[in-house]
Amino acid sequence: xxxxxxxxxxxxxxxxxxxxxxxxxxxxxxxxxxxxxxxxxxxxxxxxxxxxxxxxxxxxxxxxxxxxxxxxxxxxxxxxxxxxxxxxxxxxxxx
Numbered sequence: 001x002x003x004x005x006x007x008x009x010x011x012x013x014x015x016x017x018x019x020x021x022x023x024x025x026x027x028x029x030x031x032x033x034x035x036x037x038x039x040x041x042x043x044x045x046x047x048x049x050x051x052x053x054x055x056x057x058x059x060x061x062x063x064x065x066x067x068x069x070x071x072x073x074x075x076x077x078x079x080x081x082x083x084x085x086x087x088x089x090x091x092x093x094x095x
Contacts, residue, residue: 002029049078053086057093 003026010020056074060067071090075083 049082049086050089053089054093057090060090 006025006029007022010022013020052074053071056067056071059070071086075086078086
């Protein structure tokens, strides 16, 4: 869509004597198209992890054994960075 419009516009401008570089602009559009979903999915994953951790902290207050087991399973499925973040979040929720 947008790349075709860019190429068409550049061609129209070329016919009237203007020189518009198409490749850098096209690459920029393609890279932005690929980067936005990646960045958005990372934010969504963090929000889901945050909500899950808070819900499990509440569950641990109601039923400590079940909550601790669920947190242990959650931490096993996450990276070390996320495990550290879960620990910090749980420490904050205990206070």
